[in-house]
Amino acid sequence: MTQAPSDATTIRLEIARYRPEQDERPVLERYDVPYRHEWVVLDALNYLKDHIDGTLSYRWSCRMGICGSCGMMVNGVPKLTCSAFLRDYLPGPIRVEPMANFPVERDLVTVLDDFMEKFQAVKPWIIRDGEQPLEEGEYRQTPAQLADFKQFSMCINCMLCYAACPVYQHEDEFLGPAVLALAQRYNHDSRDQGKGERQELIWSDEGIWDCTFVGECSAVCPKHVDPAGAIQQAKVESTVGWYRSFLAPFGRG
Amino acid sequence: MARPYPRERSNAWFLERWPYRVFVLRELSALFLALYMGVLLVLAARVHEGSSAFRDYVDALQSPLYLAFHAVALLFALLHSVTWFQAVPKGLPLRRGEQRVAPALLIGANYVAMLALTVLVLVVVLS
Amino acid sequence: MRRSNEPLFWSLFSAGGVVTALLVPALILVTGFLVPAERVEFGRLEAILSHPVGRLALFGVASLTFIHAAHRLRHVLVDMGLRRFRGPIAVAAYLAAIGGAAWAATVAFA
Incomplete structure (x- = not known):
């Protein structure tokens, strides 16, 4: 109307x-x-x-x-x-x-250099330990597995979320909303095996932990990616991982 | 060669737009929660000291200053509750197969729990 | 890149956030308004606060509230421009929370 x-x-x-x-x-x-x-x-x-x-x-x-x-x-x-x-x-x-x-x-x-650097830093591509042979066919994914990350894959890199983020304004090192949502997009992709490689950066103080959930990134996002939600979910996952690392100190890092 | 104009940082960013103002009020709710918890602990200490100490503190609680403080604290506590419940589905995107559990359902469940606990507190204290 | 210890503080902050969001409005209603209105009997309060469950609940709610508040205020002060003092602010905030929790313990288990 x-x-x-x-x-x-x-x-x-x-x-x-x-x-x-x-x-x-x-x-x-x-x-x-x-x-x-x-x-x-x-x-x-x-x-x-x-x-x-x-x-x-x-x-x-x-x-x-x-x-x-x-x-x-x-x-x-x-x-x-x-x-x-x-x-x-x-x-x-x-x-x-x-x-x-x-x-x-x-x-x-x-000037977009800072965003471009951080964008690459989270390795936004599917990482495999090894490719399966061609004759085994494509990597299949159920609709539920797709639904797990699809929202985060809708980002068009317009950077409006960075313009809305006061933490990014004041903290040079902060990776920022879109990049962290993108990391979540690949971490939640059932075909990806690179979570361990991304974790160190994502779960650091410069990653999700600088975010104080102002939430404006999600409010201004034209594609409803909800980066604030992505970061909150990563915080929950990181916290679970942190406690688990004490329960199983010899498990995978 | 062109020289870019450096990015601007505002010291008063949290006053500049409504969403930022609400954010700062939301965070400052914690100050009132802590202050209120201090008052609650003093009250509990007076109760343990006996009925006359309690009586004196009730007199103090009846003063306009305390009533005003509790009114403001209640508003901030409610702001905290509302914004907290709103945030729950952001961090916990429950899914049933392909479908996401409606955020309103999760938020509603929190309000129901808050209501139930409020009734429980009132029953324990008053009945 | 150092692994953050923020999960420890954040999980306590979250636990405190849940507890306060669910309970504090009711508590303020009781102690801020019903008690000064003399609608709550001394004997009842004494019984609640002397009961082991009441003692544990008071200690739990108060200490979680202090940790929640310390964490939140620590971050909002940094966000509001005290970024240069983030280290001392964090130390002061959590020390205050520990002090508050200790106070809560002495009151609750008196």
């Missing part, structure tokens, strides 16, 4: 501009763009770039909430701008800033 079309004809955008060659720090600049009932913030940015100021830099690709490139802060809240309708922000102005908690490359473009 959407509201009736508004009679607004323009809407004001306040856009954080950062041009390293001229700006000491990001500055807000104001632009009036046409208002269309069916436009999203990304449409307004595209209009702005095409008709008003071609120097504006931002990332986008699919326009349908799949690619995860157009995440920005819209009125202070992490959003995919392709899914944030102008009509929900009437009468404006709409403040558009680069995703919080990341360095800014230029205008609305953030």
